[in-house]
Amino acid sequence: MSQPIILYDIPRTGPVKALSGNMFKVRYTLAYKGLAFKSVWVESQDIEERMKAIGAKPTGLKPDGSDFYTLPVIQDPSTGAIVSDSFTIAEYLEETYPSTPTIFPHGSQALISTFDSTFMQGIRPMFPLVLTAVHARILPTNVPYFRQSTEMRVGMTLEEISPEGPKREQHWKNAKDFLGVIDGWYSKSDGERIMGDTFSYADIIVGGWIRCFSGLFEGEKWEEISTWHGGRWGRLLEEVNKYPILA
């Protein structure tokens, strides 16, 4: 029996620590493939130091040109591999564990890489809601760094990003519009999966983010979202939750 894969993730308050859509994509991939894994929690102010220490690759550049480190990162004790970036992790797992269920059926890897880009672009208008909800849920020790780094990036205070009132209403309208676009993709596919009746990493991308939203917008708002578009998001969440994603 191989040792569990380590998933580095950012913790939130409450009984369930997992929070981020991109980490849920990796959790869902690991669980769908039946690969054992365990979580190691790193607050965002510690990511750079911790990732440098284990030799993880940066995923981009800071405005000053120096390396920028983000999670998710996995560390696979069975191979020694350390892999950054959710899509690269999916490709690594698909290639390294070929006897597990495929997430790129019928040569779909290139197409799903463009689906991933389109999805991540489309979700941007929801980020004001996401950042506001994340701020309310991360650990108190994580808040000062989160405030400073987010406010520098977006050029306003956390409180100004999505204040209650017409601005937030507009953000919820954007959210419903984007979920409508995803619903349109499912309608095109003529089935309950993005690829018709065949499960793929495209469903993991959507499902991972839906799982994220159910936590970020927990309560009345999630109850409402889960009924949008014929109840698609409620059904998708049930599907995701069938897998042991919280290991």
Place this chain on the structure above:
Amino acid sequence: MSQPIILYDIPRTGPVKALSGNMFKVRYTLAYKGLAFKSVWVESQDIEERMKAIGAKPTGLKPDGSDFYTLPVIQDPSTGAIVSDSFTIAEYLEETYPSTPTIFPHGSQALISTFDSTFMQGIRPMFPLVLTAVHARILPTNVPYFRQSTEMRVGMTLEEISPEGPKREQHWKNAKDFLGVIDGWYSKSDGERIMGDTFSYADIIVGGWIRCFSGLFEGEKWEEISTWHGGRWGRLLEEVNKYPILA
């Protein structure tokens, strides 16, 4: 025997009138499916009037909020359908002629719709080269309208868009970079098609534009491009040209 489908397209000078990448996508689709078609040539200043007259749908809005009409449009005498927009045409043909070879295999329609968006976004940095080459090739009667509408949209004269020298060199660098991204998609797919060994509309999108480039950049420059990335673009052009796309 059903009557040939009519394809509305914009003509260029020279023995072969076809010019535009989006029209080549429709030509390639029709030819791949073995559907008979014939071209009807419309210069861009006449598109709005001609398309309104046949009852075609607009594909967008002008800055003043009025309807904007573009080609390709097809008119199918067998069904009476008139369909605008290359992707919508592909969906129409797939649905209406189910016994012809599929272009959306394995439930790939939704994924390929995102591939189409990513491709059309990625190609934008090549537009200065494309517009400059189109300008040199359209019919003299088409030039005044093309100049006026293009210059209004891009905010500079046609001669300023991609003048010979460092600016054009940069545009060619952008072109090579984008073709490198496409080459990366093919490498991911582990085959000569975007979906591995399976032909799909994703190959039609790439092949249609490659056929367009071979005409727009005919001569020495195309000779050079066809050798980039291990000769992939030369091979792709040969593949496209096996089909009777010029009907």
